[in-house]
Amino acid sequence: MSDTPLVxxxxxxxxxxxxxxxxxxxxxxxxxxxxxxxxxxRTVTPELAKLAEAYPDRVHVGAxxxxxxxxxxxFLRAAExxxxxxxxxVNNAAVxxxxxxxxxxxxxxxRIVETNLTAPLHLTRLVVRRMLGGGRRGRIVNVTSIxxxxxxxxxxxxxxTKGGMDAATRSLARxxxxxxxxxxxxxxxxxxxxSAVLGSTQLDQIVRRTPTGHxxxxxxxxxxxxxxxxxxxxxxxxxxxxxxxxxx
Amino acid sequence: MNELSRAHIRxxxxxxxxxQGRTLPDDDAADLREIGFRSLDFSELALRVExxxxxxxxxxxxxLRRIATVGDVLDFLETLQRQ
Numbered sequence: 080m081s082d083t084p085l086v087x088x089x090x091x092x093x094x095x096x097x098x099x100x101x102x103x104x105x106x107x108x109x110x111x112x113x114x115x116x117x118x119x120x121r122t123v124t125p126e127l128a129k130l131a132e133a134y135p136d137r138v139h140v141g142a143x144x145x146x147x148x149x150x151x152x153x154f155l156r157a158a159e160x161x162x163x164x165x166x167x168x169v170n171n172a173a174v175x176x177x178x179x180x181x182x183x184x185x186x187x188x189x190r191i192v193e194t195n196l197t198a199p200l201h202l203t204r205l206v207v208r209r210m211l212g213g214g215r216r217g218r219i220v221n222v223t224s225i226x227x228x229x230x231x232x233x234x235x236x237x238x239x240t241k242g243g244m245d246a247a248t249r250s251l252a253r254x255x256x257x258x259x260x261x262x263x264x265x266x267x268x269x270x271x272x273x274s275a276v277l278g279s280t281q282l283d284q285i286v287r288r289t290p291t292g293h294x295x296x297x298x299x300x301x302x303x304x305x306x307x308x309x310x311x312x313x314x315x316x317x318x319x320x321x322x323x324x325x326x327x
Numbered sequence: 328m329n330e331l332s333r334a335h336i337r338x339x340x341x342x343x344x345x346x347q348g349r350t351l352p353d354d355d356a357a358d359l360r361e362i363g364f365r366s367l368d369f370s371e372l373a374l375r376v377e378x379x380x381x382x383x384x385x386x387x388x389x390x391l392r393r394i395a396t397v398g399d400v401l402d403f404l405e406t407l408q409r410q
Contacts, residue, residue, distance in 0.1 A: 211367070212374030214346045256367045 083257045086216045088309040089167025091115040093155065095145050095202060096172030098124040101222065101266070104297035105169055105304050110134055112305060117158030117165065119143035119151070120172065137162070145172040145198040152205055159209075166217040167308050168206045170199040170244070173222070173237075180235035188236045195240035200247060207251075210259065220307045221248050221263040223318065228265065229326050231281075241265070245318045252316030260315045262307045267295040267322025291323030329380045330408045333401050339375045340400060343368050355398030366391060369400065376404055384408070 092109055096102040097118030103126055106118045110130060117139040118127060131140045139158040143150045159165055173195045176183070203219060210217045226234050227241035245263050252261040268285060286294060300321050307314065320326060331339075341351040349363055359365075369391060373384050384407050394403055 208374055211371050212378055214343065214371060256365065258367055 084216070085311060086218060086258070086260050087166070088311075089114065089218045091117070091159075091162045091165045092167035092169060092308060093158065093165045093202075093206060094118040094169040094171055095151075095199070096120050097140070097169075098122060098127045101269070101297040101300060102169075102171040103127060104301050105171060106130060106138075108301040108305055109308070110137060112309065114167075114309070115162040117154070117162060119145075119154050121145075145202065146193050148198075148201050148205070151198075151202055155205060155209070164209070164213055164215060165206060166210060166215055168203065168217070168219045169222065169304060169308070170202060170219070171222040172198070173240075176234050176237040178233060183236060191236040192240055195237065196243045199244060203247075203251070207255070207259065217259045218308050219248075219251070219259060219261045220304050221245075221261075222304075223248075223263045223265045225265050225267045225320060225322050225326050227318070228320070248318060249316045257315070260307070262314055262316065263318040264300060264303050264307070265318050265320045265322075266300045267320070267325050269297065270294040285325055289323040289325035290327075293323065295322055329382075331376055331379055331404075333405055335379070336372075336376060336401055336404050337397075339379070340364075340372050340397070343372050343375065352397065355396060355401065357397045359395060359397065359400070362397070364397075364400070369394070372400070373404065373407075376408070380408065382408070 092114055094102055094106050094116060097106040098120030102120065106116050106127065107130065109116050115137045119141045120127070121142065121144050123140050123142050127140050131138045139161050141154045143154045145151060155165065174191055176191055199221065221244045223244045224241040226238040227245045231238065248261055248263040255261060268282065282294065286292065303319055303321055306312065344351050344362065344364065352362060377384050386407060390403065394400055
C-alpha cells in the first residue's frame with residue numbers, strides 16, 4: 080500500500096460565484112453540512128448576506144470580481160484569518176453566452192475566456208500555493224458544463240472555456256500527486272438563467288431527449304459537489320456529468 | 328532580497344520531510360528517491376522559501392529533472408534566489 084495519506088474532508092471551502100444559482104446552493108448545502116465557507120461574487124446578493132448573518136462564525140462573504148486577482152487574494156487572506164486555512168475550493172464563477180461565434184465581439188470572447196478559464200486557473204494557483212506551502216492537503220471542484228463535451232449553438236467560447244477547465248482538472252490531479260483531489264462536475268442545462276441562452280425549442284428538445292424527463296436542478300448537483308469535497312473516495316481527475324443522461 | 332542561507336533552506340527541507348514522518352539525512356549526497364523527497368515536496372519547499380523571503384520563485388520543469396540529491400536541491404534553491 081502507498082504511504083500517501085488520504086486527503087481529509089475539506090473543512091474550510093472557498094466558493095467563487097457563490098451569490099446565486101448553483102453557487103448559492105453549494106454555499107447553503109456546505110453550511111448545512113457544518114463546513115466553514117468563504118464565498119465571493121461580483122455582488123453580494125441579499126440571499127448570501129442572509130447566510131452570512133445566520134452563520135457569523137462560519138461564513139465569510141465579499142464582493143469580488145473573480146478576474147481581479149489581487150482582490151481575490153486579499154479576500155482569501157481575510158477569509159483564512161477569520162475561518163482558518165482553506166482546504167477546499169469550488170471554482171464556480173462563470174459568465175454565460177448567447178451569441179453566434181461569428182457575431183460575438185472579440186472583446187466579449189476575451190471576457191468569457193478571462194472569467195471562465197484564466198480567472199479560475201489563477202484562483203486555483205493561488206489556493207494550491209497556500210495549501211502546498213502550508214503542508215496541507217485539500218480538494219478542488221471545478222464546475223464545468225455539459226457544453227464541454229457536447230456541441231450547442233451560441234455557446235462556442237463558453238464551451239471552449241469549460242472544456243479547458245475539464246482538461247485542467249485532469250492535468251492538475253496528475254500534477255498534485257494525490258496531495259489534493261481535483262475533480263469537475265459538469266451539470267446539464269439548468270432551467271435557470273444559464274439556460275436562458277437556449278431557446279424554448281432547444282430546451283424542449285433537451286427535455287424530450289433526457290431519460291429522467293427534466294432539466295437539471297441545482298439541488299441535484301450540490302450532493303455531488305459535497306461528496307467530492309467531503310467523502311472518502313478515490314475519485315480524482317474526473318469529470319462527473321449530472322444531466323439525467325441527456326448527453327448519453 | 329532577503330536571501331536564505333543554505334543551512335536555513337536545509338532546515339526548511341527537514342521540516343517538509345518531518346511533516347511526513349521522514350528524516351532528512353545529514354549527507355548532501357543522499358539520493359532524493361531513497362529518502363522519498365518528490366517533486367511536490369520540492370514545490371512545498373520552494374513555497375516555504377518564498378514565504379520566508381517574500382519573493383516568488385518560478386522555474387521550469389527541466390531544471391528540476393536534473394535534481395537527484397539533497398545537495399542538488401540546496402544548490403538549486405540557492406542559485407534560484409540569486410536570479
